[in-house]
Amino acid sequence: MDIASTTGTQESPEEQQLRNTLARNLIEVGAARSAPVVAAFRAVRRHLAAPEADMGSTYEPETPTITKTDEHGVHISSVSAPRIQAMQLEQAELEPGMSVLEIGSGGVNAALIAEIVGKSGHVVTMDIDPDVTDRALRFLKVTGYQNVTVLTDDAETGAPERGPFDRIIVTVQAADIPPAWRDQLKDGGRLVVPLRMRGMTRTVAFVRNGEKLVSDGFELCGFVPMQGLGENRVRLAVLHDGKKEQVGLRLDGHPEPDTAVLATSLTLPQAKVWSGVTLGGSESSEHLDLWLTTALDNLPLMAAEPGARTRGLVASASPMGIPALVDGDSFAYRTVRATDEEDRYELGAIAHGPRGEQVAERLVEEIRTWDRDHRSHRAHIEVYPAGTADDRLPATGRRIERRHTRVTITWP
Structure with missing residues (x-):
């Protein structure tokens, strides 16, 4: 249904100050x-989307506003953090007069898009959940x-009666790209999508080139997963299930691990191997991690609760996960340690299992590469x-096979 204008609620000086401060913060971090x-x-009154x-x-740059959880307490709908929204809007390269499809609704992002495309443009925002669209x-x-x-x-079938679109912006994590999204995008148009590739999610700006989508930049991000026909969630293989100490491997097309054997390996003494490669304190490891998942076959993400680190089971705790190389009864994960140089850290690997040191060496070798x-x-x-012949794909790199697509990751 189309939106009719109403008067709205009275603005306060505090609200205007919050909007101005948010805009300034987004400029400072390079998101806007x-x-x-x-x-x-500066214009969108985002707090009205979540009056509770x-x-x-709601104006904190890094804070998503959770609007719905499932029966297990898993977040299934949210208003994305402003920094992530700004990042995707910049990736989309929106212009006045454009027609835009937003997949994954909530209202705030649609309003931001509407501000940019103006009265001569139009936004279609869609979601599978009637609570969200209401x-x-x-x-x-x-x-x-x-x-x-x-x-x-x-959204698996898009909005064919409303297209074609100049831009499609997806605000939920997707493991695949349905044909409808490509087909309803004008040739040369941009699709911005948080695409999960072997467990790692990046919001990628794709440009349509006929039947192919070609990346034009990507950013690290986190989004709630897609529901409906396109749902394809990561599975957690649990290695340790203590209270607030859970350790597991996030599997996304990776081989099935022997969790019992790896659970035993987790209790064995650690092996540590250091690379000699360093990162600055503010330097992200996101491009390194994407290289590792390109180069190594069995690299799920190790997720651990803080209690597991406190107890000494693992050295790093991350709910999103840390790249972990698995080889039978042993595994190794990426880690860092401080150096003598201020605010600089050396990359390395911590390993568990009978052949842990060998596995750690392999992981460290790819860090050096x-x-x-x-x-x-x-x-x-x-x-x-999907169905594209091998000889039409890049000869090197990583191939990810999905139901609708074949995704390739290559490096210069």
């Missing part, structure tokens, strides 16, 4: 770089956006339709 994106964040939340928290409708009505249409439907050959490079990602 263009004038239209900055102006959109503390108003100030919330979006209420928000868009009270904030008065007339150039937005809200649809309740499974990245440092020597690819540190200044960025991966190139392409998406081809």
